[in-house]
Structures are given as structure tokens and as C-alpha cells.
Amino acid sequence: MTQVTVKELAKVVNTPVESLLQQMHEAGLAHTSADQKVSETEKQKLLTFLEKGSSTKTDGSKKITLQRKTTTTLRTPGSKSISVEVRKKKTFVKRSAEEIEAEKQKDLEKLQAEKKAKEAAQEKAKPAEVKAEPVATKPAAAKAEPVKAEEPDLPPADITLPVVDEVAAPATERKKAPTKRVEPDERRERKAAPRPAAKGKARLDDEQTARRGGRNRSKAKKRSNQHGFHSPAGPVVRDVSIGETITVAELAAQMSVKGVEVVKYMFQLGSPVTINQVLDQDTAVLIAEDMGHRVSRVSDNVLEEQFAASLKIDEGETFHRAPVVTVMGHVDHGKTSLLDYIRRAKVATGEAGGITQHIGAYHVKTEGGMVTFLDTPGHAAFTAMRARGAKATDIVILVVAADDGVMPQTIEGIEHAKAAGVPLIIAVNKIDKPEADPDRIKNDLAAHDVIPEEWGGDTQFVHVSAKVGTGIDALLESVLLQAEVLELNATPSASGRGVVIESRLDKGRGPVASVLVQNGTLRQGDMVLVGVNFGRIRAMMDENGQPIQEAGPSIPVEILGLDGTPEAGDEVTVVVDERKAREVALFRQGKFREVKLARAHAGKLENMFENMGQEEKKVLNIVIKADVRGTLEALRGSLSELGNDEVEVCVVAGGVGGINESDANLALASNAVIFGFNVRADAGARKIVEQEGLDMRYYNIIYDIIEDVKKALSGLLGTDVRENILGIAEVREVFRSPKLGAVAGCMVTEGTVYRNRPIRVLRDDVVIFEGELESLRRFKDDAAEVRSGMECGIGVKSYNDVKVGDKIEVFEKVQVARTL
Template identity: 60%
Template sequence: VLVTEELGHKAIRAESDDAETELLAHIELQHGEKRLRPPVVTIMGHVDHGKTSLLDALRKTNVVSGEAGGITQHIGAYHVETPKGVISFLDTPGHAAFTAMRARGAKLTDIVVLVVAADDGVMPQTVEAVQHAKAAGVPLIVAVNKIDKSGADSLRVKNDLLAHDVVAEEFGGETQFIEVSAKTGQRIDDLLDAILLQAEVLELRAVDEGRASGMVIESALDKGRGPVATVLVQEGRLLKGDYLVCGVQYGRVRALFDETGSQVDSAGPSIPVQVLGLSGVPDAGDDFVVVADERLAKDVAQQREAKRREWRLVQSAGNRMEDIMAQMGQGEAQQTLNLVVKADVQGSAEALRQALTSLSNDQIRVNLIVSGVGGITESDANSALAAKATIIGFNVRADASARKVIDANNLDLRYFSIIYDVIDQVKQVASGLLGKEVREEIIGTAEVRDVFRSSKFGAIAGCMVIAGVVKRHKPIRVLRDNTVIFEGELESLRRFKENVEEVRNGTECGIGVKAYNDVKPGDQIECFERIEVQRTL
């Protein structure tokens, strides 16, 4: 504006939609030959049916990367290169994978692999996954898992799914059923073949050159690296140095990482990568598009942010009006359950927000006064105190200043690592069906001072117990920067080369974590136990 006026001209501000119009023209200029692309597969199913084990078994089939080597970064997606072709897998909660995508009219997933345990059969979350897939118009492949267990009955699974219009090929339908064992690796190759066969039928194509566009799968604020977004490229090729708009954020791609943590120079269609260099943390489900320069990227992002602020003002005014009307109509009838919800990544925070607010009914309203990414801060604790709210930490912990407020005011703080446990517990509290609950109680914390290597036990952490007592046969979590990076059990607990059952506060010890060798100095090992207590509001 100053330069324009200095040259003797009058500056006229651009119309609010000019940048978006320019962006659309920018995208329409993109054209090229559409080539076959890898399928994008989401694995869904009941929480205990072996979804994670199956993902691990599929990851091991990767003929290129081999062993990932202690990667603890949660990327939310990865791709597998098999001798017959490439497949990309999404590792996200079902509702995060579909709900936001449907709202934008986009389809991120090409195929859903539904995991059903052969010994357990069809469960409520299995049915929910079927409904998500049908609503998105995505074909299903059913992986009947745990066929190595006694009591496995795959025929019962096929019959139960008939009631939900999932008809096996042998019954005259179109759905492939593959019997697998994630534990033994049995018929994992057959499942990969089934996925590639389905992809062949779908004839998935995309332009694999030119400016990239796609969608955010997961995002987080990393202490050392700043905003990190895991994106899936849908068209074009994303390059290091590209300028991009990502929802209301923008930036220049400073670095690209694949799922093993290795830097890459580019990513084509159906390939997931982590992007560094954005101005802020985008939302899971946001579109991204590469543009010619930083000016356009910044203009579009700022206009979108302004529109979002306007929409939020309108929405909050509407919500306040609804509250007043509800109070006028119902008096004291409707109770409010206030929650402060903090999660480790954006996808989890968004999934929890949607799932918990949907629990509201005529009798009770579930109200999230704070919902965000990162550890629980003093500000979060004060918000909970003011609103008499329960604080929920999903794979995150409260910092020291927050703990002071929580302890001084006896606030209700609960930690979780499974999304369905949060929903189930809030549902029970909201329904008034309190009964007894199993709570996790942290009984001890050890700080890793040094790490030694042992041929017998792998990495041995030289620790100082800084709170409570660490017990040999209790479950543990490894925390880095107040964020959970591993959950499991101890392989060994030693004092002066002697195995011991427990180590108390102020005592040094050697800890070996079972099936985990990536412990680093500064990490904390949290020992906890599950106890049954009477639930209270």
C-alpha cells in the first residue's frame, strides 16, 4: 500500500475472495496424463481384534525398508513395497479417517480392511466400521484374524456380517474374506494379494507430475521441529522447497520425511510424508495444495483464517442462544458435564471432540471447554477449576505448574491411551451409571540417567526412582517430553546386578524394557497399576 501511494497511485484492497479465485485458477491449470497409483487402505475393526498386530505384520512385509530401527514417531500412515506393487496404509481412528473427509466431499481411502477376530466375532465397533465404509462408498475386504486360536470360527463371522449386507464371495456376494493370523504371519501375503486385486478392479489413477495436492492425515506440534503435518499426496508431486497452503496454515516445505524417519526429496500420489515448515498446526482432514509463491500461499491462508473466525463468532453466539433457550425450557433438568481434553496429536483431539460431544442428550450436555494438542498446562488446569471440569489427558501428561493447581484444588485428572476407553468412561459418567471403575494409578516414576547395552537384555536404562516405587511385575509407560512413546512391561529390574521385585524413591536401579530398545537419557519410566474403585462424579 505504501509503495503504491509513493508512486502516486491509490491503493484499492483486493476483494476477499480474490486469493481463493486465483488459487482455483492455479489448480485448474494443472493437467497431465493420469497414471495408475497405489491404493490407500484403512484398517478398521474392534479395539481388541488385532488391528495393531495386523498393521505390524503388514509393515514387516516391506521388502525395501526392512527393519525400521526403533522409530517411535507416530506418523499415522506408511507405505509397503511388495514384489507385486505398492500399498499405502492409514493408521488412524475410523471416525477421523472418514467423518472430516466426507464433509469436504473427498475420498481419501480407496479400500477398507475390516479386522474381525475369529474367536470373538462381530462386535459393535465392527458394525460401526462397516457403516463408515458404506457411507463413504468404499469397498470392504474382511480379514478374519486370530485363526490360529482355539475356538476360531470364521463361518460365524461370515454369517454375522450377512445381517449388515456384507456378503462373502462364497455366498454369492462381492466381499473378499481372508483368514489370517497376525501373530504367526499366516496368509498375510494372501491379504496383500486381495488388496492389490481390489485395486486393479478400481483402476486408481492420478497425475504424478506437477504441483501437488492432497490431504492432512495427522498433525502435531513437535518441541524441536515445530508444526509437523503428515500428508497424503493425491495428485502431482510434492517437492522439498514447494510453497503450500494447508487449511488456514501456509509455508515452504523445509523437509520431507517418510515413515521410517528418513529424509526424502519428493512424494507422488498415494504416498504419505511428514512435512516441516508450516506456519502452524493444520487440522486433520484439511486439504493442502502447492502454489507458485509465498504471497499467494499467505493471502489464501489469511483469508481462510478470517472466514473461520467469523464462522466461530456466529457459532458461539448461536450456542449461547441455545443454552438460554434450553434453560428457559427445561429449568434445572439438563445437567452439564464439563471436560478439558488434551491429546498428543490433532487427529486424536478432533476424534475425541466429535465422539464426546455426540454423547449429549436431553438429560446431559457434554461440553468441551478446552480441546487441543500438547501437554496439560497451568492455563488448562485453571480453566478446569473455573468450570468444575474433568481433565482428560490422551497420551499426554500435566506439567509441574499444572500439577500444583490440580493437586491444590483436588481436580479430577484422568489419563488414557485408548480412545474407546475415554468414550466408554465419559459415557458411563454421563449416563449416571457409575458403579465401579478400573482406574490407572501411577505408583512410581524413574528418570533415565544413562543407557547401557547388554547382549542378553538389549538396552538397559540406568535410572533414579524420583517418585513412589517401581515394581517388577506392573505395567509401565515410557515418556519423552511429557508424551507417551511406549507402553508395555519390564524385562528386568536390578540393583547392583541382583534382580529385585521393587525399587523405592531416591534409589538407583537398572531397568530393561521388554521389546523396546529406544530408551534415551532424560526419558521417564512410569510404573502404574490398575485398581477397581467406586466411580464418583
């Protein structure tokens, strides 16, 4: 409800605040201050009290006088102001019960008289109808007699004159023919006469009579058809259902108002919108409630809930599944080399710069059982990827180099593991090096609440060497032991479910997604729903590229057949109905687009007035194409964080796959730089780049992209002008020369004094003059510079007020390139 303060209410009703507080106190309201709020219920209570006249000034308890005074100011063309005061006074007289009853009786009699007069006027306006008395003989026999033509044309005894005249007369004469009134005596003389008929005319049969009556009834109905709509006396309150997002047009339609009304209302609130603008739920609820309607929040996830309910419940026998282990750690601490030794494959040699750029998934068979490994990159740009890896894993192996110690990415790995609630196993690598110090690693990790088991903690520490294979078997035993404690189970007979580890766009095979099956069995030919994408699995390969037909729990596979490249971390669900999968996927795409538009619009509105009057930021536009989705996300996140209040990076577009003509045209239109990470441009894109002179660069190491972008942003920042103090000379004596004026005999106390540099004269460390030197002499010779500890004579150009004790400061201005 709308609430106002006592002061605002007093201003509305044109009453002093003290008087209004007194009236509210008499009405039983507990308001004592002008800043207190008054609700609608309290307003109604106060109004009821005032209507009774208990707190209004009365005249003998019979009259209530209300006064209102308004003052306006008129401005004449001569810039004169004229104050106009309008006073209004209205008096209400309280009547007694007898007077009210007498007035009611008077009104009732008046209404009855008007009713009688109206009935009399209607009776007088009716057409006269004359009916003949019934014939004594049988009516049926009389009707059946033939009509003679020579007898006079008289109406039959049982038919009224108006009806016969209306039917017998031509259509053009029916309205003009007057009604002939027949007196009673004349009817008696005619009752025995047979009923005549004109030549060529017959009696009205039943069909004609019915048709004539129907026609008359339709005319009467048409005359009595009046408009039955009555405009409502007060505002109409409607029930408005608002989802997570809603457009201005849809909101206006539910409130039964024009869209321009909502646009006008939001403009008054300081948020200009269009009729097709998407509003978030909170904003739409605020608008609808302020406009006086009942609002109910509706969840847009009804389709999702129905889809979740339609999925089959995992039923069947459960079995022990292999643990999913994520290997984390700082860059170059030996994570991939450790997996390389375990898998007996040279994975590290294939990585650019010896750094893992993607998430790799591998499963290996050991003597104690199968173990699935996830290798996450250790670079700082892949924080989000490591977080997703921790959520999809059962155990985390944190690799720490014994010769390097705990590093920033090591601490991040600990935080991700704790946030995911998974146990840690510390692999102290590179113990074969002479400078290795495993005990220091334990002390450093203990400071981050990672306590070894031998110190009374719950974290296993295993000393390994990925180069020579020391401690690898002990590490695998620790993983299998931890898996037994966790009691990891799955249902192979259930429908397949998993999570996307990575996705990429292959030129020959289309979208390829790396999936880790978490429960059930994933088979070739299954219809799967993956985030906002869906499709039928056309082919499945293991991590070595070999085709397989099905994959059980904890098995990583690559699937083909999706309609796009899903995001890393999206859930994979096997569905039976292809139509349902397409419907849910399209719903998710639309929802994602609406939410994105709403957030973008909210951000623009919030920053519109803040940026007004400020210098426009310099923006470096970039188009990124990468080989896999995870790398693209990491690059986009890392580059977007660069910049400051003056420069920023804007990733205009990003995608998976090679650089094509569309990417080149987009970069040309947006004046952007094209970055290709492990991808190349096709012939059409290269032609556009060469013709238009676009900047396109290829990379295979993330460090290089970040460094180049930092340099480009530093170039956009420009340069700063800085002052370097070169030397200071203290005035010891002042000499007067007829040619040079005042010459200061000085001692150089700091640095070097140069003749061709600007100077400042300081007195009591306050600058009193700024200029340049006119002369600099060492004894009688001119000098270009005088170093510290030497005496010299200085003549200041255009300044003769040098005194003993002043300091002459020599400086220079240099331009320094700004950096982020």
C-alpha cells in the same frame, strides 16, 4: 410482497367484511372468504376501482362520501372507563369536464397576472441608470485627452453615474451616497465638455475594472447560493448485497439506516442483538426484504474460486500409482497385528493397552508392487476418523475375528466403505484358534449386504492369521488385483496435492502434520496451503522418521514448517505465491470464526426462552490436551455426547501439546478438570495445580477417560429415593384392647413384617392410611419381625379403623445413586 387477509384489510379500512367482499367481486377479484390473502397488485386493482366510484355509495353519481368511526376508552383515576367515539365524514364531489376546464383557465389567468405583477415590481426596484448620448467626435480621441483639474467634476459621457460614484467614493460612503439622476437636457449641455478628474485620482484601468467586476460577481454568486437538497417523497429502495455472514452495522449501512433501527426491528421479532452481532445470510435477507429493499445473495467464496482458478492444471504423463488401503474393524480383532506382520515391525507392542489410538500410515513393497496402508482405530470414539480414512482410501480391508464375529465397529466400517464408494476385502482373522468359525462370519456379513464371491457376490473373503502369517500373501494378491481393476493413475510431474492424516505439536520441532500425497510430487521447500494453515516445508520424513527430499503419489510423509496444527482431513495444496497462500489462509480463518459466532448466537437465541423457568443444568467443565489432533477430536466428540437433560459436559478448551500455565489458569477460571492424553504438564502448570488444588489427570487409554467422566456426571446427578416393599400382612380378625385399642390379627402373606419400619394400610388396594406400627406381637411376646406364613398381632399407631380384609404393607425408603 406483504400480504394480508380480507378480514385484516376490512379492519384497516373500517368496512364490514361482507361489503368489502362485494366490492372486490365487483372489481373483478375472485375472493369469497375472509381468510383469503390479498396481494399488493390486488389492493391496487381494488383501489383503482373504488376511485372510479363503481363500488362506492354515491349521491346522484356526483358525490362520494367516506365515513370513519373510531372508539377509544379513557380511564379516570377512579378506575372508571369512558368510551369516546369520534366520527369523521368527508364528501368528494365529482366535477364535469367543462367545470374542470374552466377552473384550469381561471388558474392560468391568475398565474399570468401574478407573473406580470412580479415583473413590474422587479422593474420598479431596479436603480436608475443614466447614460449620455454618444459624442459625435471620436470616442478614443476624447478618452485620450488629459483631464484638467480646475474644470467641474462631471462624469464622462460613456460611464454611468452609479459606477463612477461607487468607485470614487470611499469604502465607508459607498452604501450611503445617493444616486444623482441627470435629465436628458443636462446631458446634451455636458456632452462637449472635457472629462475632468479630481486631483490625485486617475481613470479606472482595465485591471481595476476586471477586479471590481469579479468581486461583484462573487457577491452575486454568494447571494444566489441556496441549498439544493430536497428530501425524498417516498421510501428509498436500495440494493443490498449479503454474503454468508454480515454484521448488524454493515447491514444497516447498506440499507442507509441507523444501526439502532435494525436492532429495534430484530428486538420486535423476538431476537435481541447488538450492533456488532454477526447475522447469518437467511436472517439478514429476511430483515432487508421486510424493510423494503432489494436483496442479492453474494457468495463469500470469491477468493476461494480465484485461488482455485490460479492453480496449475495437472498436465503431464500419467502413471499407475500404488493403492491406498485402509484397515478397519472392531477393537481387538487384529488390525494392527496384521499390519505388523506385513511390515515386519512390532507396531502393536507400542500401543497403550494394545489399542491403536492414532491413524498410522505405512507403505510396504511387495512382489506385486507397492501398497500404502492406513491403520484406523477400531474404538467407537474414532467413528469420524474412520470416516475420513474411508474418504482418503481406494480399498478397504475389513478385519473380522473368526472367533468373535460381526461387532458394532464392524458394521460401522461397512457403512463407511459404502458411503465412500470403495470396494471391500474381508480379512477373516484368527483362523488358527480352535473356536474359529469362518462360515458363520460369511452368514453374518451376508445379512449386511456383503456377499462373498463364491456365493455370487463381489466381495473377496481371505482367511488369514496375523499371528502365524497364514493367508497374508493371498491378501496382498487380492489387494493388487483389486487395484488393477480400479486403474489407479496419477501425474507425478504435477504440483503436489494430498490430505492430512494426522497432526501433532512436537515440543522441539513445532507443528508436525502427517500427509498422504494423492497426486503430483511434494518437495522440501514447497509453499503449501493446508486448510486454515500455511507454511513452507522445512523438512520431510517418511513413516520411519528418515528425512526425504520429495514424495510422489500414494506416499505418506511428515512435514514440518506449518504455522499451526491442521485438522485431520484438510486438503494440502502446493502454491507458488506465498502472499496468496497467506491471504487465503487468513480468509478461511475469519470465515470459520464468523460462521462459528453466528451459529453460537443462533443457538443461544433459540434456547433462551426454552430454558427460561427451568432449572439450570449442571455442567462439568473439562480442559483437554492431547498429543495429536485426531485423538483430541475423538475425545471432544465422545465426551460432548455424554450427559442428559440435567447434566452435560462442556469442553472449555482443547489443544495439541503439553499442559502449560495458560491451560492451568483457564481451568482455574472456569472451574474445570484438566485431562492430559499422552502429554504431561510443565513446571509452571504443576505449580498452579498444586497451589490452587486443581484436579489434573493423565491418561493413555480412551476407555478410562470416558468411564471417569461418566462417574463424575453420575455424582452430579445426585441420588433418587426409592421405596422397597418388605412385607405384606392381611388382616384376618380385629380385636379390641382397652390399652392398645384395635389390634389386628394378621397373617403375613409376603416378605417380612418389621416393627421399626413405616407402614401403609390398604383397603381394596387403595392406600387409606400411612404411618407406623405401635406394636408387633407373636402370641403374647413382642417380636422385632415376623416372616411370611406366620400369624401376628399388629397395632397401628394413631389409627383404630382397621377392618377385616385390609392389608398392612411394610416398606422402607432407600437412596439410590443415579447413573447416566
